[in-house]
Amino acid sequence: MGLIEIRWHGRGGQGVVTASELFAEASMLEGNYIQAFPEFGPERMGAPIKAFTRISEAPITIHSHVYTPDIVVVLDPTLLGQVNVTEGLSDDGIILVNYSKDLESLKKILKFKGKVYALDATKLALEKIGRPVANTSCAGALVKITGLVGIDNFLAATVEKFKEKLPEKAVLANKEAIMAAYNGVEQ
Amino acid sequence: MSEKTWKEVPMGGLILEAGNAAEYLTGDWRTERPIFHEDKCKQCLFCWICCPDTSMIIKDKKVIGIDYDYCKGCGICMEVCPFDAIEMVQEGGDE
Amino acid sequence: MAKPMAISGNFAAAYSTKQINPHIVAAYPITPQTLMMEKFSEYVANGEVDTELICVESEHSAMSACIGAAAAGGRVITSTAANGLALMFEVVYIAASLRLPMTMCVMNRALSGPINIHCDHSDAMGVRDSGWIQVFNENAQEVYDTMFQACRIGEHKDIKLPVMVNFDGFITSHKVERVDVLDDDVVQDYIGKFEPMYPLLDVDNPLTYGPLDLFDYYFEHKRQQVDAMQKALPIIEKEMKAYGKVSGREYGIMESYHLDDADYVIICMSSTAGTTKFVVDRMRAQGKKVGLLKLRLFRPFPAKQIAEQLAGVKRIAVLDRSESFGAFGGPLFTEVRNALYDVNDKPGITGYVYGLGGRDISADQIEGVFNKLISAPDKMIGDIQYLGVRGD
Structure with missing residues (x-):
């Protein structure tokens, strides 16, 4: 595996940074080098924000922003008209969107020639977690789509990250959401 | 002024000997010199209490003279003495 | 060997500080440094370190407290950034002039104005003539490793100077990266027991710190600082090599x-x-x-x-x-x-x-x-x- 760059889109408060870190931490469990960082700026609930993940088998030296991501994940479908989510994404890239309607309409909106995946992650999160936080579901789906990380390691990283911050029930709910997304994402 | 080089002085301006201010004799600041007249002294020790440079020499609880190494000649001892036992004279004569 | 950690530069600085277990940490929060001290204060609250954490009312006080603690004979660590470093400017010079080893992380950030919280090196460059040893670090791993080197370098008997561990605000301070860590005992073996040269708390050998130093001796003391910096260079090279043997990660100057x-x-x-x-x-x-x-x-x-x-x-x-x-x-x-x-x-x-x-x-x-x-x-x-x- 060479250097893989992932860009995460969402809004402040939706766990965008957490998702970027979670994916990185899971990859590190497999012996890889990682970076996870937000686009630093004023942190405002609801404002469009970006976060980035880099993973690589070799140490990562680049420290600039991510300009040409290999993968884009959009956690909030309402961003689609507002933010150019495919910026810098080449045609052999991948985009995953938290999106409730059919894939064809999503492709029409994105006008993107590469691989497009949709997952109704908000619905899934409401079912499993009881709150519309789509970050873990989307990351779980990305595990399946990309195969960059083993699902066992991803779940282990999730438990490690949340065990001190969330009650046990919430950690389990997140694990369930991840598994549902992992099994449910349309290939 | 001592002529020690940067290789000889303690680093950082530290002063490594406690109380070495005693090495600095302030007696040469004096323009007037107090003279102690033992015959007039009633040993009230006002001068000893008031001297800012602890320059009144005491032996067996009695004033016996003045430490000219440190006395700056301020004249306070003369001012406070109720018995005119201390007199100030100009420095610069030949004793 | 301890497992690698996915941590930010600030976390790496806090974690290495925990492993150093200094006597005193005195600091005042400022973006992008805050998370380091937040994390370290957790270690203090959990009793994971013996450090006395002094929460001061400004960066000027933070450095002043560090100077006092270092003169008393303690191993001391602090951190700041940008305007905080500017506020402690005066005392930054005093730490170096009194030849007090200590470590200060500076999460490099632009100096105002207009006000800006992001990375550039104007803060550290403002104090480049203060007499501190300055190391600039590429990533969180280097920050982690340099913290230990800073102890050995600053405390070396021929140097006795404070060391500034610089890294890029947000870019390094807030980015999560893989950091390979050492076991606590390896760290302690490498940094060794802190041996202060002239501790004020040694009551059997009383001495004076910070006397008035005018045209009679000041120049000689500045010349000594020049000498310490010159002697420091080969020692720093040697210490960084020695650290390579301990950790497997050698950086050099x-x-x-x-x-x-x-x-x-x-x-x-x-x-x-x-x-x-x-x-x-x-x-x-x-x-x-x-x-x-x-x-x-x-x-x-x-x-x-x-x-x-x-x-x-x-x-x-x-x-x-x-x-x-x-x-x-x-x-x-x-x-x-x-x-x-x-x-x-x-x-x-x-x-x-x-x-x-x-x-x-x-x-x-x-x-x-x-x-x-x-x-x-x-x-x-x-x-x-x-x-x-x-x-x-």
Whole structure:
């Protein structure tokens, strides 16, 4: 595996940074080098924000922003008209969107020639977690789509990250959401 | 002024000997010199209490003279003495 | 061996501070440093360290408390950034002048104004003449490792100077990276027991710190500081090698990256050096003879070593992440150019100021600098250019 760059889109408060870190931490469990960082700026609930993940088998030296991501994940479908989510994404890239309607309409909106995946992650999160936080579901789906990380390691990283911050029930709910997304994402 | 080089002085301006201010004799600041007249002294020790440079020499609880190494000649001892036992004279004569 | 951790530069600084277990930490919060002290205060609250954490009311007080604690005979760590460092400016000089070893993390951030919380090196460059040893770090791993080296270097009997561990605000302080950590006992064995030279708390040997020092001795004491800095250079090189044996990670005072046969070289510090390595790899794959000289140690400035490293190079670009208004180039440029004055067959040299206030520097921009070096005429004018600013 060479250097893989992932860009995460969402809004402040939706766990965008957490998702970027979670994916990185899971990859590190497999012996890889990682970076996870937000686009630093004023942190405002609801404002469009970006976060980035880099993973690589070799140490990562680049420290600039991510300009040409290999993968884009959009956690909030309402961003689609507002933010150019495919910026810098080449045609052999991948985009995953938290999106409730059919894939064809999503492709029409994105006008993107590469691989497009949709997952109704908000619905899934409401079912499993009881709150519309789509970050873990989307990351779980990305595990399946990309195969960059083993699902066992991803779940282990999730438990490690949340065990001190969330009650046990919430950690389990997140694990369930991840598994549902992992099994449910349309290939 | 001592002529020690940067290789000889303690680093950082530290002063490594406690109380070495005693090495600095302030007696040469004096323009007037107090003279102690033992015959007039009633040993009230006002001068000893008031001297800012602890320059009144005491032996067996009695004033016996003045430490000219440190006395700056301020004249306070003369001012406070109720018995005119201390007199100030100009420095610069030949004793 | 402990497992690698996915942590930010701030966390790495806090975790290494925990492993050092200093006697005193005194600090005041300022972005982007805050998370380090938040994390460290957790260790204190959990009883994981023996450190007395002094919560002060300003950075001036933080450094003053550190000076007092170091003079008393303690191992001391603090951290700050930007305006906080500016507020402690006066006492920063005093720490070095009193020859008190201590470590200060500086999460480099632009100095106002207008107010900006993002990365550049103007804060650290403002105190480059204060007498502190200054190390600039590329990533969280380097920060972690340098914290231990800083103890050994600053506390060395022939140095006795404070050490500033610099890293890029947000870029390194807030980015989560993989950090390979040492076991606590390995750290303790390496840094050793702290042996203060003149502790104020040694009541059997009373002494005075900070007396008035006028034209009779002040100059001699400054000359001693010059001597300490000169002696520090080879000791720092040695200590960094020794750390390589302990950790398997050796850094040196500078890092040469594909420099041996390079014709075109970029010199820079901190995270930008990492991005430059990425660019060098990319351009080497195209057969271009480019290289990087990453400077870690800025004070004492290793002028001779730099001149040696750059022998035979055709053209050089120096990247400064701070401006020195009215000067001929940024601080790094002026130092490097000065270092090359006595070199035969001087390379062409040009200076760039980039990234002020956190403006990102991309791999493409760095490649652009290399391409300009490659296509430049043999005799380059030592011009200063501004990389990434609109309007140039």
